[in-house]
Amino acid sequence: EIVLTQSPGTLSLSPGERATLSCRASQSVGSSYLAWYQQKPGQSPRLLIYGASSRATGIPDRFSGSGSGTDFTLTISRLEPEDFAVYYCQQYGSSLLTFGGGTEVEIK
Amino acid sequence: EVQLVESGGNLVKPGGSLRLSCAASGFTFSNAWMSWVRQAPGKGLEWVGRIKSKTDGGTTDYAAPVKGRFTVSRDDSKNTLYLQMNGLKTEDTAVYFCTTMVGYHLKYWGQGTLVTVSS
Numbered sequence: 542e543i544v545l546t547q548s549p550g551t552l553s554l555s556p557g558e559r560a561t562l563s564c565r566a567s568q569s570v571g572s573s574y575l576a577w578y579q580q581k582p583g584q585s586p587r588l589l590i591y592g593a594s595s596r597a598t599g600i601p602d603r604f605s606g607s608g609s610g611t612d613f614t615l616t617i618s619r620l621e622p623e624d625f626a627v628y629y630c631q632q633y634g635s636s637l638l639t640f641g642g643g644t645e646v647e648i649k
Numbered sequence: 650e651v652q653l654v655e656s657g658g659n660l661v662k663p664g665g666s667l668r669l670s671c672a673a674s675g676f677t678f679s680n681a682w683m684s685w686v687r688q689a690p691g692k693g694l695e696w697v698g699r700i701k702s703k704t705d706g707g708t709t710d711y712a713a714p715v716k717g718r719f720t721v722s723r724d725d726s727k728n729t730l731y732l733q734m735n736g737l738k739t740e741d742t743a744v745y746f747c748t749t750m751v752g753y754h755l756k757y758w759g760q761g762t763l764v765t766v767s768s
Contacts, residue, residue: 542713576754578694585746585758586686586694597756629694633753636710638684638696 543567543634545641553649560617562644564630569610574633577606577615580643581626589628590615620646651675651757653747658762665737669762671730671747676757679703679725682750685732687743688761695743697721697732699750714740737766 544567554560564575577590588597590606593613603618617624625648630641657669671683682705685697698711698721709721720733730747744761 574753578755580694585760586755587758588754588756591752591754631694631696631754636699637712638699638753638755640686640694640696643693 542637543570543632543639545630545632545639547628547630547641547644549644550642551645551647553647554620555649556620556622558620560615560620560624560646562615562617562628562646564608564613564615564641566611566613566632570613570632570634572609575606575608575613576631578629578631579624579626580629586629617646622648651749653749653757653759655745655747655759655762658745658764660765660767661737662768663737663739663766665766666733666735667737667764669732669734669745669747669764671732671759673728673730673747673749676749678723678728683721683723683730684748684750684755685721685730686746686748686755686758687741687764688746689740689743692743697745700730734764737764739766742766 546565548563572593575593578586580586594606605616627643627645629643652674654672684699700709700721718736722731746761747759748755749757
């Protein structure tokens with residue numbers, strides 16, 4: 542089973558700042574198989590990025606994904622108030638899915 | 650509009666059983682691969698299991714912690730996904746989400762249903 546490790550656990554930033562979230566895999570993940578989700582308190586997760594770098598429908602272009610192999614990054618270019626949330630990466634491999642432990646982006 | 654509505658969550662004793670349902674609408678359910686994902690209180694997301702469409706074989710896969718205890722099934726005539734949970738443990742306490750699986754990611758999510766396993 543591929544283990545995903547997200548860092549940092551918590552990111553304290555101000556609106557307008559840039560957020561860089563990391564997702565590291567215990568073994569190589571195909572780029573097609575890496576996705577990112579956003580979850581706000583009391584809500585279901587929402588798909589942001591799939592295929593490592595493709596934005597889902599309706600996702601603003603301030604969200605971008607990059608990376609390959611074992612290292613992937615979600616970048617939020619300028620934080621808006623509604624972006625403060627928890628973010629999860631997810632991979633698909635050997636017919637199984639796994640999630641990272643999440644990064645909380647909180648208001649500084 | 651895609652809608653996924655879970656139901657069946659409840660309080661159950663350790664060792665007990667429960668069946669969750671997910672009513673789907675707004676897309677061709679029979680063609681969809683579907684997954685269950687859970688989230689323990691205050692914790693992260695954990696994938697539970699997946700069922701392929703019947704045209705793709707209708708096969709299932711499960712995460713290690715639930716394999717042999719949980720069963721994912723579907724009734725395409727009712728546009729409904731199920732999760733049969735047997736031998737429940739306290740660590741199965743979580744909100745259970747029904748999701749559509751498109752490619753290798755989870756595109757649409759229901760609002761979740763809470764399962765509490767406690768004596």
